[in-house]
Amino acid sequence: MTTTDASLALRTEPTPGVPRLDIDPFGEEFLSDPMPFHERLREEAPVTYLDAYGVYAVARYDEVHRALTDWQGLQSAAGVGLANFRREKPWRPPSVLLEADPPRHDAPRSVLAELLSPRRLRVLEERWRSDARTIVDELLARGRSFDAVTDLAEVFPLRVFPDAIGLGEEGREHLLPYGDFAFNAFGPRNRLVTEGQAAIGPTMAWINEQCRRENLAAGGIGERIWEAADRGDITEEQAPLVVRSLLTAGVDTTVTGIASVLHAMADRPDDWRRVREDRSLLPRVFEEAVRLESPVQTFFRTTTEPVEIAGVLIPADEKVLMFLGAANRDRRRWEDPHAFDLDRDPSGHVGFGMGIHQCVGQHIARLEAVSVLDALLDRVAELESAGPVRRHLNNTLRGFEALPMRLTPA
Numbered sequence: 020m021t022t023t024d025a026s027l028a029l030r031t032e033p034t035p036g037v038p039r040l041d042i043d044p045f046g047e048e049f050l051s052d053p054m055p056f057h058e059r060l061r062e063e064a065p066v067t068y069l070d071a072y073g074v075y076a077v078a079r080y081d082e083v084h085r086a087l088t089d090w091q092g093l094q095s096a097a098g099v100g101l102a103n104f105r106r107e108k109p110w111r112p113p114s115v116l117l118e119a120d121p122p123r124h125d126a127p128r129s130v131l132a133e134l135l136s137p138r139r140l141r142v143l144e145e146r147w148r149s150d151a152r153t154i155v156d157e158l159l160a161r162g163r164s165f166d167a168v169t170d171l172a173e174v175f176p177l178r179v180f181p182d183a184i185g186l187g188e189e190g191r192e193h194l195l196p197y198g199d200f201a202f203n204a205f206g207p208r209n210r211l212v213t214e215g216q217a218a219i220g221p222t223m224a225w226i227n228e229q230c231r232r233e234n235l236a237a238g239g240i241g242e243r244i245w246e247a248a249d250r251g252d253i254t255e256e257q258a259p260l261v262v263r264s265l266l267t268a269g270v271d272t273t274v275t276g277i278a279s280v281l282h283a284m285a286d287r288p289d290d291w292r293r294v295r296e297d298r299s300l301l302p303r304v305f306e307e308a309v310r311l312e313s314p315v316q317t318f319f320r321t322t323t324e325p326v327e328i329a330g331v332l333i334p335a336d337e338k339v340l341m342f343l344g345a346a347n348r349d350r351r352r353w354e355d356p357h358a359f360d361l362d363r364d365p366s367g368h369v370g371f372g373m374g375i376h377q378c379v380g381q382h383i384a385r386l387e388a389v390s391v392l393d394a395l396l397d398r399v400a401e402l403e404s405a406g407p408v409r410r411h412l413n414n415t416l417r418g419f420e421a422l423p424m425r426l427t428p429a
């Protein structure tokens with residue numbers, strides 16, 4: 020083989036020695052039940068190659084952590100989905116956070132990190148806790164059976180989050196479908212994307228309209244983002260895209276997070292009782308549920324240069340798929356990884372990512388989940404499942420369509 024042939028071959032063939040797998044991580048069989056596939060991905064080798072899309076994949080904790088924290092070698096600006104923005108046009112102008120590298124990433128990141136810091140969120144806490152109590156009271160007034168997704172996990176974020184941003188009342192029903200579409204769009208153009216595409220036009224128009232300064236209420240996080248543009252901390256072009264990043268990433272994720280923690284805590288009467296008596300365990304309950312369920316399952320990176328991971332040299336300009344959900348259940352890092360264990364220290368999980376792109380909204384997610392759980396623990400003595408779980412398929416999120424439950428009032 021000549022040198023030219025070899026370099027051509029490198030474009031379509033993985034690095035020699037890297038196992039090629041015929042797994043489709045966006046196929047419906049995979050998305051319905053990823054665990055057996057995760058097991059294969061983890062156990063086959065530290066780095067594998069997925070023939071279905073011609074991408075490298077990492078599923079063990081160490082390698083996922085390594086990929087997340089090397090922003091120089093594994094960039095985000097070429098897209099954190101399957102599409103390579105160097106060759107393909109993104110479906111919308113790229114995010115100035117998620118899909119940006121330093122130095123462009125720095126200013127929007129520091130503006131949001133400050134606005135969404137625990138210190139700044141403290142003003143919301145009392146209101147959110149009181150809203151959570153009201154929602155749980157409404158739930159109890161309707162009887163003992165409920166759906167943890169449609170009656171609770173969706174209701175709470177949609178009540179508190181748009182107000183915190185400063186959105187108007189009209190059109191909020193667009194938020195969930197927009198997030199669903201955006202998270203699907205990180206995958207290939209499969210059925211999930213094409214079905215969502217049909218209705219996305221008016222939803223996108225509504226979202227873009229909400230990001231404009233004149234449509235954001237005084238005192239909300241959205242207005243504060245525009246004030247950062249007035250100060251020159253970010254540009255006027257970046258401001259609406261920073262607001263958009265909250266509307267994209269801030270709702271479906273927390274709905275899935277709250278549903279995940281309720282799913283994890285149902286049918287665990289001993290844990291439920293324990294947390295009722297010791298609320299200092301609440302943050303750990305949420306963190307362990309995020310580790311176990313990993314509401315955000317995957318993200319991609321693109322190599323900027325030949326990058327070595329676990330002894331494998333991945334050439335430049337290759338897509339690398341990181342299985343966060345698989346890393347969070349890697350037996351090399353976690354003892355009894357598939358168990359929900361309140362005595363475990365779940366810190367270090369990659370459910371919120373790691374490194375410079377680590378979730379900037381995680382304190383919002385925590386505050387929402389803890390507010391809902393605390394209100395439930397006050398008023399509910401027992402929580403049991405009352406029917407089969409139905410999953411909501413999405414190319415990136417591991418969500419729920421239905422979580423039937425029964426509660427016993429305290």
Ligand code: HEM
Pocket residue numbers: 087095099116117118128264265268269270272273275276277309313314315318343369370371372373375376377378379380381383384
């Ligand atoms: C349980 C809920 C949530 C989960 C599991 C989650 C997960 C993640 C993950 C894994 C990343 C890293 C992406 C990467 O490395 O490429 C991320 C980034 C991000 N998240 Fe979250 N998220 C949640 C809630 C939220 C909320 C509530 C917001 C907004 C209020 C938000 C906004 C963002 C933004 C803007 C980024 C990009 C940060 C950057 O690139 O610097 N997320 N999230």
